[in-house]
Amino acid sequence: MKLNAKYASRLAVAPMMDWTDTHCRTLHRLLSRHALLYTEMVTAPALVRGGAVHLLEFTPDEHPVALQLGGSDPAELAQAARMGAQAGYDEINLNVGCPSDRVQSGTFGAVLMKQPGLVAECVAAMREAVDVEVTVKCRIGVDDQKPEEVLPEFLSRVGAAGCERFIIHARKAWLQGLSPKENRDIPPLDYDLVQRMRGLFGGLHLSINGGITTLAQARGFLDAGLDGVMVGRAAYHDPAAVLVGADAAIFGDPGGLSPEDAARAMLPYIETHLSAGGKLSQVTRHMLGLFQGRPGARAWRRILSEGAHRPDAGPALVERALREVTARAA
Incomplete structure (x- = not known):
């Protein structure tokens, strides 16, 4: 049975390269019936030009499950999104947050925070191509950008293109000088800025990501008015702490296995x-x-x-x- 991805995004397990494959998601789904699960990032060129359709494989038991795409060409992303929708994914997510060198060289991921107009074009093309929801996972800014200026403009422009749901990693990404691993820890978290976006953009569905390790933390953000919480490494390294009990604590439905x-x-x-x-x-x-x-x-x-x-x-x-x-x- 497919469950609603938007509702499931109250608690989501982040897309994590080399980790959140179909085997990982199968385990996580046993622990929580409701949490939204994400694929590893799949690049649009790999699907469209490389024919790597095996990257879209998942089992029906994984629903609700979202496909995260990386890319920056609107037409190519639209075609990749169409392939994902045809494969049965409940959501198509665009990566505007990954800071790796490979992502930068391909002009996608966090570097796209500098091009909100292009992100808007990509989102519009993807939405035109599919019936499932298209969402965006982003940072609060990159390099010397001022997040308090950049993030509202980004949400406004991409939201105007039809994206109604954003997952915001509450850290900057430093594309020069920090490794991808350091970018997950060193830039300071700014939860308050994300909370302020909730007040400014009442029509958008905003989830918060970054540094969240417990169900109590997740519950606190939801109680404070955010629409969803995404947990990354903690859900992988200690899945029982995050996912066992999540159905009761977050969704009000005792479920999931010990x-x-x-x-x-x-x-x-x-x-x-x-x-x-x-x-x-x-x-x-x-x-x-x-x-x-x-x-x-x-x-x-x-x-x-x-x-x-x-x-x-x-x-x-x-x-x-x-x-x-x-x-x-x-």
């Missing part, structure tokens, strides 16, 4: 993946943080890390690691 039950529920999925020629480690690398901070967590990580790469590794290894966790909890 970490133990989620691990067991992954076993048939793993069997299917292995029978298709996949490797256990491709799935279990996303499960290492499932019992973070709990007795047995170290044994769980050790067993999976040391054994999942072996050619004969399968569900039995996960069951053995789980027995270590349950034994310590007894």
Whole structure:
């Protein structure tokens, strides 16, 4: 069953390169029935010119799930968005926040904060091409820009092109002098600026992103009037802390599985993946943080890390690691 992406965006798991693949999203969906999940960024050139349609693969159980696109050519993004909509995604998101060198050289990602007119053109073309909602994930500014001036103009111009939902990473991106990793930590967070945008743009749906690590924090932003919260690394490294209990705390609907039950529920999925020629480690690398901070967590990580790469590794290894966790909890 498809759930409404706009409602699900009350709590979203951020798009994260090399992390939020279909295996990761399958695990996260077991922990929360309602949170909005995002793909890794997929570049429009890879889809349109490279024919990399395998990057669009996901399972029906992942809904609600959004496709994040990277690019800066309106016609190409429109075609990529159309491919995403045809694949069944619930939302198409344009990346205007990633600060990596590869993104800059392709003139997309955070560097587009300097070209709100071009972003508006891209959004208009994408909206014309698809019926699903087109959204934008952005920064508050880049380099020497003044966020208090740049961000309102950006929201106004891109909003006028028809984008009604924005996810704002509450940090600048420094395109020169900081690595992508440093850009996730060093520029200071400015939550107050994002809150002020909520007051200025009452017609827009605004989510906040950056430095959010707990459900209590997420709940606080929602209570303060923001429309949604996006959590990144915390949801990956300690998924139980962020996603177990999220359905009750954020959506008012007790749902989702415990970490133990989620691990067991992954076993048939793993069997299917292995029978298709996949490797256990491709799935279990996303499960290492499932019992973070709990007795047995170290044994769980050790067993999976040391054994999942072996050619004969399968569900039995996960069951053995789980027995270590349950034994310590007894």
